[in-house]
Amino acid sequence: MSIVLNGKAIADELTESVALEINVIKKTNVRFSPGLAAVLVGGDAASKVYVRNKKRSAISVGMEALDYYLPESITQNELEDYVVKLSEDASVDGILVQLPLPGHIDQEKVIDSINPAKDVDGLHPYNVGLLVKGQPRFVPATPAGVQHILVKSGIEVSGKHVVICGRSEIVGKPLGLLLMQRNKGANATVTICHSKTKNIQDITSQADILIAAVGQQNFIKAGMVKQGAVVIDVGTNRINDSSRKSGYRLVGDVDFENVKNVSSAITPVPGGVGPMTIAMLLKNTLESAKRKLNL
């Protein structure tokens, strides 16, 4: 039987510590006002919810939150110009371009146009390079959140076999790099599985810590999990639920009800990794604002 890891409580604690630090710095430095700019292109419903929640949380900790809703029809050049303007705006410490972008937009070129010093999402090649080199500056929020949950829950990572299912630029790849660092909360042996991995069950069942980030409901079944493993579910899949006012509910990538009987600890969805993402984004934005003022 598993311990259910309360990501929401861990995230709330981190968010409170960010709010406290902003408050303290503001008392001695009237110029201190961290600014987070979120850019959303088009009308994707899930992305709108994410951006609204990020804005609400940023304001709640004493940041300036700016959100920009740009039309689906925006051109590549217009979007890049927009991001460059935010990159040059002294009141902006963190820039987040909500992904995915519409199909006609070259996502990588847009990310390249973010000032790396304000790339609180950690997706710019410069920041990815720093992570690869073991000198992380901005670590993408979700991987940083996963590591924070493990550390705060007292789960030893050093020397453990971590198996990550999913090789995305936002979660799988940076999470693998993060957990193999020569650092506290890391030093793991990391295996990354993906859609072309053969006999995936043979690999997942060797994991001391199994992390699911594939975007597929019930991808991880009990038979894929070693007895006593720690299971972290990064999935946020929307499924129809007519009993909800919204018409949907969120489920993860893990068959929670069955896997929890095999694992020793597991994150739920919702209330697990999800809340950590926003908390880490706020932390990155605070760090960026402090760095600007050499604090």
Ligand code: GUN
């Ligand atoms: N879309 C889903 N997750 C994320 C994230 O962490 N950052 C950005 N920019 N877009 C996302």
